[in-house]
Amino acid sequence: MHTLRVPGLRPGVDAARLEWRETQVAGVGWIPLYLEGSSGPRAAGEPAGSAVLIRMDAGCGYPRHTHVDVEEVLVLSGGYADELGEYREGEYVRYEAGSSHAPVALEGGPCVLFATARGGIRIDE
Numbered sequence: 001m002h003t004l005r006v007p008g009l010r011p012g013v014d015a016a017r018l019e020w021r022e023t024q025v026a027g028v029g030w031i032p033l034y035l036e037g038s039s040g041p042r043a044a045g046e047p048a049g050s051a052v053l054i055r056m057d058a059g060c061g062y063p064r065h066t067h068v069d070v071e072e073v074l075v076l077s078g079g080y081a082d083e084l085g086e087y088r089e090g091e092y093v094r095y096e097a098g099s100s101h102a103p104v105a106l107e108g109g110p111c112v113l114f115a116t117a118r119g120g121i122r123i124d125e
Contacts, residue, residue: 001084001093001094001095001096001099002093002094003085003087003091003092003093003094004091004092005090005091005092006074006090006091006092013076013077013112015055015077015110015112018031018053018055019031020055025060025061025062025063026060027056027057027059027060027105028054028055028056028057028060028061028062029054029055030052030053030054030055031052031053032050032051032052033050033051033052033053034049034050034051034052035049035050035052036049036050036120049069049116049117049118049119049120050115050116050117050120051114051115051116052114052115052116053076053112053113053114053115054112054113054115055110055111055112055113056078056080056103056104056105056110056111056113057105057110058078058105058106058107058108058109058110058111059104059105059107060104060105061080061102061103061104061105062102062103063102063123063124064100064101064102064123064124065100065101065102065121065122065123065124066098066099066100066121066122066124067095067096067097067098067099067100067117067119067121068097068117068118068119068120068121068122069097069117069118069119069120070094070095070096070097070117070118070119071094071095071099071115071116071117071118071121072092072093072094072095072115072116073087073092073093073094073095073113073114073115074091074092074093074113074114074115075087075088075089075090075091075092075093075111075112075113076089076112076113076114077089077109077110077111077112078105078106078108078109078110078111078112079091079105079106079108079111080103080104080105080106080111080113081103081104081106082101082102082103082104083101083102084101086106088106097119100124
């Protein structure tokens with residue numbers, strides 16, 4: 001895993017102004033920017049890459065998942081914690097292929113992320 005604070009970056013996103021799509025997880029929404037294979041059919045179970053905005057309300061989180069390939073995350077507002085650390089606005093995190101985590105938004109407001117997942121993710125059960 002690689003973490004970097006981007007000096008001077010203060011993105012500050014007003015999450016309430018965006019049109020979030022609901023997910024199956026309470027308090028978590030998303031906006032797809034790019035979904036690999038969305039222009040045509042994929043074989044069942046075939047992982048896909050993506051670039052998305054994710055919003056997690058304070059105390060809410062994304063289910064534990066494993067990265068098929070590299071996942072990159074830029075925290076645009078708020079922050080989140082997982083088993084590996086705590087990340088706040090302006091920080092970039094890179095998770096290596098095969099790594100897994102269960103991020104949960106920190107208290108104090110929603111956490112908004114820009115995330116890419118090469119090869120997609122698998123939800124751990």
